[in-house]
Amino acid sequence: MKTLPSSSSKAPVKFRMPTKENLVPIRLDIELEEQRYKDAFTWNPIDPDSEITIFAKRTVKDLKLPPPFIMHIVQSIQTQLAEFRSYEGQDMLYTGDKIVPIKLDLRVNSTLIKDQFLWDMNNFDSDPEDFAKTFCDDMGIQDPEVGPAVAFAIREQLYENAVQSVAAAREIRLSKKGRRGAEYVPASKAGGTSLDLMKLFNNKYSVVRKRKEWDVYGPTVDLLSNEEVDALEAREERNVRSMI
Numbered sequence: 001m002k003t004l005p006s007s008s009s010k011a012p013v014k015f016r017m018p019t020k021e022n023l024v025p026i027r028l029d030i031e032l033e034e035q036r037y038k039d040a041f042t043w044n045p046i047d048p049d050s051e052i053t054i055f056a057k058r059t060v061k062d063l064k065l066p067p068p069f070i071m072h073i074v075q076s077i078q079t080q081l082a083e084f085r086s087y088e089g090q091d092m093l094y095t096g097d098k099i100v101p102i103k104l105d106l107r108v109n110s111t112l113i114k115d116q117f118l119w120d121m122n123n124f125d126s127d128p129e130d131f132a133k134t135f136c137d138d139m140g141i142q143d144p145e146v147g148p149a150v151a152f153a154i155r156e157q158l159y160e161n162a163v164q165s166v167a168a169a170r171e172i173r174l175s176k177k178g179r180r181g182a183e184y185v186p187a188s189k190a191g192g193t194s195l196d197l198m199k200l201f202n203n204k205y206s207v208v209r210k211r212k213e214w215d216v217y218g219p220t221v222d223l224l225s226n227e228e229v230d231a232l233e234a235r236e237e238r239n240v241r242s243m244i
Contacts, residue, residue: 013094015087015166018121018158019128024084025155030072037065040152043077045084052077084159092162093169098122100161104219108149110229111141115219119154121161128154139221 016022023042030037056073098121105114132150
């Protein structure tokens, strides 16, 4: 696994993804006319919104989905982009070193992946796609869909942490105003977990695992049989139906 160097700048950082490319993780799950479309991908927030409609029309055409899917795809992407853009320009909390745990627990086709490691939120040159490619190479994963899925899972969690950083910075500003400069830093659950993992790994800028830690936090990759995949998909479908 690659080592991620940390940024040392103490200047306030405006909201953005803590990665080399400022991309928005977009997740779609739309069901219409007894057909379901699920997808996950990244979107550049500076791209013109006209590209959304072009993407939706092309997707519906390629997948032979009913025309009403176009409007729902466009609306879902626009909503998620609007939420991301609502944070732009806001300060993120700077607390020096900010190391967060990233957890992977996903299935891609017949491949099951579980892993967890640390990620430096202050490294704006990090690359989830490059990390995912290295992960797949190290684990001997040949399915070409696994790498993008791993990268997306990382980006989703980094996005969540970035949003939490904005909220924490806002709370501190409000606290200072209300208490005439009294310092208040909320203790987040993620922060506590980060600290615990930092102590465990004893390597705060790296996602490299020491050999003695492999049994505890080493990655696991399992390949399912066709029968196991069918059974798992049937169970997931029942769970989705029960929530509707």
